[in-house]
Amino acid sequence: MSRPVPPPASQSAESPADPSTCTRPTRARRPGPVARLGVSPFDPQESPLARTRRARRMARELAVIHPDAHCELDFTTPLELLVATVLSAQTTDKTVNKVTPALFARYPDAAAYAGADRAELEEILKPTGFFRAKANSVIGLGQALVERFDGVVPGRMADLVTLPGAGRKTANVVLGNAFGVPGLTVDTHFGRLVRRFGWTAEEDPVKVETEVAELVPKKEWTDFSHRVIFHGRRVCHAKKPACGACGLAAWCPSYGIGPLDPEVAAKLVKTPAASDTE
Numbered sequence: 001m002s003r004p005v006p007p008p009a010s011q012s013a014e015s016p017a018d019p020s021t022c023t024r025p026t027r028a029r030r031p032g033p034v035a036r037l038g039v040s041p042f043d044p045q046e047s048p049l050a051r052t053r054r055a056r057r058m059a060r061e062l063a064v065i066h067p068d069a070h071c072e073l074d075f076t077t078p079l080e081l082l083v084a085t086v087l088s089a090q091t092t093d094k095t096v097n098k099v100t101p102a103l104f105a106r107y108p109d110a111a112a113y114a115g116a117d118r119a120e121l122e123e124i125l126k127p128t129g130f131f132r133a134k135a136n137s138v139i140g141l142g143q144a145l146v147e148r149f150d151g152v153v154p155g156r157m158a159d160l161v162t163l164p165g166a167g168r169k170t171a172n173v174v175l176g177n178a179f180g181v182p183g184l185t186v187d188t189h190f191g192r193l194v195r196r197f198g199w200t201a202e203e204d205p206v207k208v209e210t211e212v213a214e215l216v217p218k219k220e221w222t223d224f225s226h227r228v229i230f231h232g233r234r235v236c237h238a239k240k241p242a243c244g245a246c247g248l249a250a251w252c253p254s255y256g257i258g259p260l261d262p263e264v265a266a267k268l269v270k271t272p273a274a275s276d277t278e
């Protein structure tokens, strides 16, 4: 089955200068099956070398499309990032950023969280949702840091994952953005996109991380994660991906699961201000 060659986004009347859209004419290099929403078009016939080359080409293009990709949680220390990441579960980064200035001022170190008044802490955390569970995690975090790490956030994956409320995803965010240790952050955007890219068929985040780690150079893992998440928030949405305005279209076997008409697709692309930060 042949598929149409994706048009350059410069044809779009909506946002020709939007860096989230394709800015160069591209040609489909390899026809692939059009994936259904939510189904990985992982092709076992594609050789590992071809997949790696395609993945690296897509990763380079993502860097062009999203030069501004970065961690959207506000923080100045590893502890602030750790707490903010725990609070970001089930809410947006913007919401977390609204509560953290008061939170960080009230609780400047791990000991302050360990000894926090629960009712007062819950009141601050309320806007982020699940505030009782999050208060538990934050108090538990403070206690664990004081008891086992002298109040200092550890810079090792093996230690971070032992902290209350901190799984592998949180650990990779902290390692990558506060310690400069490369990490792949497999959140819901990341998993959805790399499955659509046909890089993996795995659903389990740890297996996804392992497979993507084979495709992308380690030193790029942190920035690559930000770029994929930006692309998921702005272009390759869960329900209506903007395929007709996507700079990855030439290498993506899922091209066609979203609208292909450039004008329709361009309207689906979220601007940085509108894209949120789930």
Ligand code: SF4
Pocket: 196, 235, 236, 237, 241, 242, 243, 244, 246, 247, 248, 249, 252, 253, 254, 255, 256, 257, 258
């Ligand atoms: S929006 Fe881009 S990355 Fe997402 S499915 Fe469509 S072509 Fe692929």
